[in-house]
Amino acid sequence: MMISELTATELQARLTGGGLCFGCGPFRLRLNSSLQSLLTVLHELYAHYPIYDHSGVDDYRMTLDWASPLRRWLRPVVRFSADGPAPFTDVPITRAFPTLEWGMNWCIAIRAHHVLMLHAAVVERHGRVLVLPAAPGSGKSTLCAALSHSGWRLFSDEFGLIRPEDNAFVPIPRLISLKNQSIAVIRQFSPTAYFGATYHGTHKGSVAHIRPPQASVTRMTELAPAGWVVFPRWQAGAALTLQPIAKERAFMMIASNAFNYEVLGEQAFKTVAHLVNNCKIYTLVYSDLTQAIRILDELTQ
């Protein structure tokens, strides 16, 4: 059963009762909230995620609720927490949903140490994944959104999860988060992309979320090996360039890009080495999404 199959009343009953238990990739999450405003957005943007019963063991238990009973009425603010103290400061109710999204990412980033976590977008085609590691602001999520609406299967726009035992990439098709100018770029590039509301004035500027294509969620238990690593960088007006880079440089860039390289230690070293030794690795500078997609399509034929 998927979240979209719940009625609003059933969804609310779960959120305010035992929790909404759902799956995303390898994780089982439980969310509690009494925020009425979350109902519609969850129903629409989380539509395709499977619902789990309450009896399983959760990976993450999250709550997004009023910071205090009084703050529901007076300059209303909400608080995200997950199995302990709140990791973020309270935010106005108008930013509740982006905070939930950042909160889920935070949960994964600080605790999912059974996998090596790259800060990367990942998409799959023909049974192999294209890994797009990049720093914030590099156009990673924009490129990922465009690819995942151009025939590629979305693994993640944020986390490249690698299972050390077999070096397979693990899908975690969460919502794609776009910021500022990227929102209009993807609206124009892919009119079929399913957008939620745009939240203005967050600490990252304006933020909007895209629902993952349903097939990406349906196939979220299908892992795949890596085929290519491309470090993307969007630069206004830049000519399209795709250049191979030296393996040792790629190793350094990937190791320093990982969230938990130091935590996994020896396992991380071997996992990064396997990735570097078994992939073609490039840097990509682009200013035009269509050109970027075309060259990546050609690269991965």
Place this chain on the structure above:
Amino acid sequence: MDIWQLHSQGALHWEQWDEQFALYQVASGETHFLNAFGAAILKQLIAAPQALDALCTHLATEFDCMPDAELCAQVSALLTRFDELGLIQRHDD
């Protein structure tokens, strides 16, 4: 005379791409990046603990150069750096 040896025998993982190396030291959890010269020094010390002079002789042969004062100064500087990084240590023999 100072004899140099690895800090933790048998606890290194290597990756090599042409003349560049990545090295993982299990004891410290640190990853190091080395060129061929630095890697050759460590591999000599893996083979056997050695003094600076012996190391320079081996490296001069491997890199086809004179075992002169310039080479010894370069090796000495790298040994000091590797010592700071906890990769090697010295003891009087």
